[in-house]
Amino acid sequence: MTPVSEPALHPSRRVTNSWVALPSWLPVPGLGTLPVNAFLLKGSEPMLVDTGLGALSDAMALRLAEEIDLADLRWIWLSHTDADHIGNLDRILALAPNATVVTNFLGAGKMGMLGAGNPARMRLLAPGEIFEAGGRRLHQVRPPYYDAPETMGFFDETDRVLFAADAFGALLPGSAETIGEIPSGTLREGLVAWSGVDAPWLAQMDRGTLGGMLRALDALDPAHVLSGHLPVAHGIGTLTDILRNAYGRGTSASVTAETADQVAAILA
Numbered sequence: 001m002t003p004v005s006e007p008a009l010h011p012s013r014r015v016t017n018s019w020v021a022l023p024s025w026l027p028v029p030g031l032g033t034l035p036v037n038a039f040l041l042k043g044s045e046p047m048l049v050d051t052g053l054g055a056l057s058d059a060m061a062l063r064l065a066e067e068i069d070l071a072d073l074r075w076i077w078l079s080h081t082d083a084d085h086i087g088n089l090d091r092i093l094a095l096a097p098n099a100t101v102v103t104n105f106l107g108a109g110k111m112g113m114l115g116a117g118n119p120a121r122m123r124l125l126a127p128g129e130i131f132e133a134g135g136r137r138l139h140q141v142r143p144p145y146y147d148a149p150e151t152m153g154f155f156d157e158t159d160r161v162l163f164a165a166d167a168f169g170a171l172l173p174g175s176a177e178t179i180g181e182i183p184s185g186t187l188r189e190g191l192v193a194w195s196g197v198d199a200p201w202l203a204q205m206d207r208g209t210l211g212g213m214l215r216a217l218d219a220l221d222p223a224h225v226l227s228g229h230l231p232v233a234h235g236i237g238t239l240t241d242i243l244r245n246a247y248g249r250g251t252s253a254s255v256t257a258e259t260a261d262q263v264a265a266i267l268a
Helices: 054-067 089-095 105-114 184-198 200-204 207-220 237-246 257-267
Strands: 019-028 032-041 047-049 075-077 100-103 122-124 130-133 136-141 153-156 161-163 224-227 230-233
Touching (some): 019 054, 019 224, 032 230, 054 089, 075 089, 105 122, 184 200
Parallel strands (some): 100 122
Antiparallel strands (some): 019 032, 224 230
């Protein structure tokens, strides 16, 4: 794993014939590095999933233009309205005149309060609605944990791709191209540390309820798991096992209120 000293956008990484990861990395002083990913679905109606860090705006615009003609971008799926997920929204909307933002009622309302996006270019999904992009069906999935109530994940039934938004993110010692490069102990501590920051309420969650949510994801059996804050994982069993076992003992001792404040300040 490679130490990261400043925000950096790494080369695109193909997940399937249609899905491409656009990975970036953000140093978190004292804790290591946080992956911050966007994803691109290619095809007849290209869709960008989240828009990345504002600090990497120029690099992200160039990378997208290398992958597709921005005039062809049809959809921008926003998992939620945190700064690391909508950091380049307005710039990309300006560069992609035919793109429509996919969100929900609460997401649109929060963007309105932030002065982000354009209500005339939003497609609001109803709870449980299946979204279609170029004939591809995306089923809304609520991830097992999140830090914003408008969060929308999805399952692409064609390529069996699960987008889990903030869930399964990890604070890591440095960057890695694949989850396979991360030692198992490092991955476990990284996942527990990130969830302790992003969803501290998990430590108080009823174990039976959490177990049921994780079993439902296991039963979905995705071939690929896309997280906003982890390199792409192939299969979900390792990730759900970590969470299932970790919250028998609570959150990592490395996570404190000061840790959470540090991360929040960096992402603001």
